[in-house]
Amino acid sequence: MKVLPFKIPKPDFDALVFQEDKDIVFFDKLHQHKEIQVSLIVEGEGTLIVGDTINYYKTGDILVIGSDIPHVFKSDQTSHLKSHMLTLFFTEISFGSQFFNLEELKELKPFFKRSRHGFKVASHKKMISGLFDQLAIASKFQRFMILLELLQLLSKSSYTSLSSFIYDKAFTDIEGNRMRNVFEYTMNNYSDSISLGTISEVANMTKNAFCKYFKKRTNKTYITFLNELRIEHACKLLLTNKDLAIVEIAEMTGFHNISNFNRQFKTVKQMSPTAFKILKAPKVF
Numbered sequence: 001m002k003v004l005p006f007k008i009p010k011p012d013f014d015a016l017v018f019q020e021d022k023d024i025v026f027f028d029k030l031h032q033h034k035e036i037q038v039s040l041i042v043e044g045e046g047t048l049i050v051g052d053t054i055n056y057y058k059t060g061d062i063l064v065i066g067s068d069i070p071h072v073f074k075s076d077q078t079s080h081l082k083s084h085m086l087t088l089f090f091t092e093i094s095f096g097s098q099f100f101n102l103e104e105l106k107e108l109k110p111f112f113k114r115s116r117h118g119f120k121v122a123s124h125k126k127m128i129s130g131l132f133d134q135l136a137i138a139s140k141f142q143r144f145m146i147l148l149e150l151l152q153l154l155s156k157s158s159y160t161s162l163s164s165f166i167y168d169k170a171f172t173d174i175e176g177n178r179m180r181n182v183f184e185y186t187m188n189n190y191s192d193s194i195s196l197g198t199i200s201e202v203a204n205m206t207k208n209a210f211c212k213y214f215k216k217r218t219n220k221t222y223i224t225f226l227n228e229l230r231i232e233h234a235c236k237l238l239l240t241n242k243d244l245a246i247v248e249i250a251e252m253t254g255f256h257n258i259s260n261f262n263r264q265f266k267t268v269k270q271m272s273p274t275a276f277k278i279l280k281a282p283k284v285f
Contacts, residue, residue, distance in 0.1 A: 015094035018135050018143055021085045025075035030180040032171065035089035036115050037065040038150060040132040044083035046076040047232060049183060050118045051163030052218045054228045056236060062128050064154065066115035067091060069163065070171065070179065074187050076236075086132045088147060108148075110155040118162030124153045165219035178203050179217065190229050191254045196222065230254045231268040234261070238277045246273050 017035070021027070026044070045058040050071045057063065057073070059081070065071050075083045092100055092112060100108060121128060131146050131153075138146060171179060185202045186194065199222060200210040214222045230253040237249045247258050255261035265273050 014140070015090065016140070016143055016147060017089040018138075019087045019089065020136065021083065021087070023083055025077065026073040026083050026085060028072060028074050028184075030070055030072040030176070030183045032068050032070045032176075033089070034067050035091055036067055036112075037063075037087055037089055038154070039063045039065075039085050039087040040129060042084040042086060044075055044081050044085070046083075047074040047187065047229070048072070048162070049074075049187075052165040052220055052225075053163040054225075054232050055120070055162055056232055060125065060129070062121035062125055063118070063162070064111075064115050064121070065118045065162070069116075069118055071118070072180075072183055072187075086135060088135070088143075088150070090147065105148075108151045108155050111151050114154075114159060114161070117164065119159040120162060121154065121157050121159055123158040124156075128153050128157075175217075178205075182214070182222075186226060186229060190226065190233065191252060193254070193256070194226060226254075227264045228268055231265055234265065234273065235269070235276065235280075238273060239280055249273070 026046075030049075039062070041057055041059055041061040041063070043059050045056070048055040048057045048063070048071065050065060051069050073083075099105070100112065128150060131150050134146055135143055182199060182203050185199065196207050196211065200207045203210050203213070205213060211222065214225070218225060234249050234253045234255075237244060237252065238246075241249070244252075246261075250256075250258050250261035253261075255264065262272060265271075265276070269276055271279070
């Protein structure tokens with residue numbers, strides 16, 4: 001099966017697909033598909049790259065990934081959690097080209113606008129999770145009705161966007177495999193030194209050609225992407241490993257100079273590692 005584009009397997013006459021993923025890891029290859037994806041993370045955590053942005057997902061997250069947005073779930077296998085996700089897949093024309101343009105469905109427009117960059121839900125999560133719980137035993141008609149309820153809630157919920165920039169062309173097979181290899185190598189080796197020469201070889205390009213290629217398709221340099229990935233992993237370690245010193249976390253995430261780590265952390269998070277740890281620490285009452 002080709003990684004990019006990725007086709008959601010479904011019966012010929014099904015307009016709406018419900019999928020339950022339950023394994024050690026999710027599908028961890030960079031991919032994109034025409035279908036809009038609405039997912040509940042039942043269990044698991046890890047890194048989620050959507051478009052140009054690195055995010056961290058965890059149990060209880062509700063995520064929406066729009067049509068043709070390149071994305072990859074990288075499950076954290078050190079967390080000792082299984083990966084379990086419930087998902088609905090559909091397109092804006094699954095039920096006819098004009099269905100979502102009906103006057104009665106105008107209040108769902110915010111959902112489709114938000115989905116273009118992907119988003120993480122920040123409110124109504126208990127109600128949305130309850131609807132997802134019904135999907136496994138629901139008939140196809142009931143799933144359609146649940147979808148409309150979900151879209152109504154997702155249209156009025158508070159949210160945070162998952163990506164700020166989306167490359168507006170579908171990747172070719174060659175481009176898809178090249179970007180997949182770059183992302184996969186980076187996610188597997190971010191704690192080591194990765195030079196532009198090394199990653200250019202992974203992409204099978206010259207250094208200059210690769211830098212231009214990556215910037216055009218992600219709106220950021222490769223070094224910026226690498227630093228952001230490292231900082232996201234550092235954030236997780238800051239919050240989950242209280243016994244680790246900041247200098248140890250810097251080393252574990254590929255920063256072999258504490259001054260550079262502090263500088264890059266502040267660039268990405270607009271605060272120091274110490275301030276982040278204090279701000280994000282669970283409050284005790």
